[in-house]
Amino acid sequence: MEATDLRRIPSSDPLRAYRYRDGLYAADLVTAALVHLDFFTWLAANPSDLAAICRHFGFAGRPADVMMTLFCANGFVTREGDVFHLSDSGRDFLLASSPWSLAPYYRSLKDRPVTKDYLKVLSTGKPANWGGYDESADWHRAMEDEAFARQFTAAMDCRGVLMGPAMAQALDLSRFSRLLDIGGGSGIYACSLVANHPKLSATVFDQFSVEKIARTRIAELGYADRVDVRAGDxxxxxxxxxxxxxxxxxxxxxxxxxxxxxxxxxxxxxLAPGGMLLIHDAFIDADKCGPLPVAEYSALLMHSTQGKCYSTAEYEVLATEAGFRGFSFRTTAADRGVMTAGKP
Incomplete structure (x- = not known):
């Protein structure tokens, strides 16, 4: 196997391969809304804001927000201010009374496990189990198990071999010297940053189940002299x-x-005064109407974690509340980007 060079990114386009995986669960969310809830027929008669949608269907706020972002990104619904309306294509293809309704076409898939999961997640706000790992364990509890942690961390490391160097090369970090990679997993992103910014050293801070995994991977990559690991919660x-x-x-x-x-x-x-915060992630647009691949990925996160993809505007508000100032954003690779903010 070819050695990993964290200063190099592939010349070919990775988007199709990434988007199949990241958007895997989006169709199940559409199926749950269309077939089990007849959501689009209700919305056609009742244009509503998110709070009213939650009250009527008994939805929790987080999954409902992800669902409506997905539907906006697909053009199934439109938004006027805070109020959602069924779009023309939604009326043609998702309304139960339409002669072109696709509800019968989707109905044959209504018993898929992930489709049924979404009905529970929408009503409770609690994540389902991760990829069938264990019915009693959502992703956060599953990560306490060493075997699952090893499997999951390896999957995220594989992704980071592309995303880490792309992020590192999008940033000018010449005035910084010490990085704390919070929840850094295998250390692939910390290693990518130090590989592309020679003045940097780094610490990966993650839970105890990941510590040994991270130390091994960092050594394999050849950065044990510049990247260490600290376990904690x-x-x-x-x-x-x-x-x-x-x-x-x-x-x-x-x-x-x-x-x-x-x-x-x-x-x-x-963070030291004058320091910088880096948020590397998949970002929803400020108006929460796209981009579609990120809205689809957010559906997967909503299903299996306690989170979602946040919009650039949401992150700015949250980071401003914490005290950060001076925001910038740039895209990197595979539908990801990096937002920076400074501590005055």
């Missing part, structure tokens, strides 16, 4: 000090608003 203890860069790479999207607020506030407290 980012939601139960203060973040370590002495760093002028904080990175959340594909981390905040696993959590609901209270945890995201908590983590950003913890970063602001711990």
């Amino acid at each position: 980012m939601l139960k203890e203060e973040l370590p000090g002495g760093y002028d860069l904080h990175l959340y790479s594909n981390v905040l999207h696993d959590w609901d608003l209270p945890e995201v607020r908590q983590l950003l506030a913890a970063s602001f407290r711990a």
Whole structure:
């Protein structure tokens, strides 16, 4: 197998391969709404804001928000201010009374396990189990198991071999010296940053089940002299000090608003004055009407984690609340981007 070079990115386009995986569950969410709930027929007669939709169907706010973002991104619904309306294509193809209704076409798939999962997630707001791992364990509890943690971390490391260098090469970090990679998993993103920014050293901060995995992978990549690992619980203890860069790479999207607020506030407290926050993730547009591939990926996250893909506007509001200023955003690779903000 060819050695991993974190200063190189492939010349071919990875989007099709990534989008099949990231959008895997979106069709099940459409099926749940169309077949089990007849949601689009109701919306045609009752244009509503998100709160009214939640009241009528008994939905929790987070999954309902993800669902409506997906439907807007597909053009099934439109939004006027805060009010959602069924679009012309929605009336043609998703309305029960339409001669072109596709509900019977979708109905043969109504008993797919993930479709049924969405009915529970929409009503409870709680994630379903991750990919059939164990019916009693959502993703966060499953990560406490070493075998699952190893499997999941390897999957995210595979993705990071592309996304890490693309992120690193999009940033000018010449004035920074010490990075804390919070929830850094295998260390692939920390290694990517130090590989492309020679003045940087880094610490991966993640839970105990990942510590050994991260140390092994960092050594394999050849960065054990510049990237170390510290085990801890980012939601139960203060973040370590002495760093002028904080990175959340594909981390905040696993959590609901209270945890995201908590983590950003913890970063602001711990980060050195003049330091920078990096959020590397898949971002919903500020108007929450796209992009479609990210809206589809958000459906997967909503199903299996406590989070979703947040919009650029939501992150700016949350980071501003924590005290950060001076935001910028740029796209990187595979429908991802990186947002930066500074601590005055």
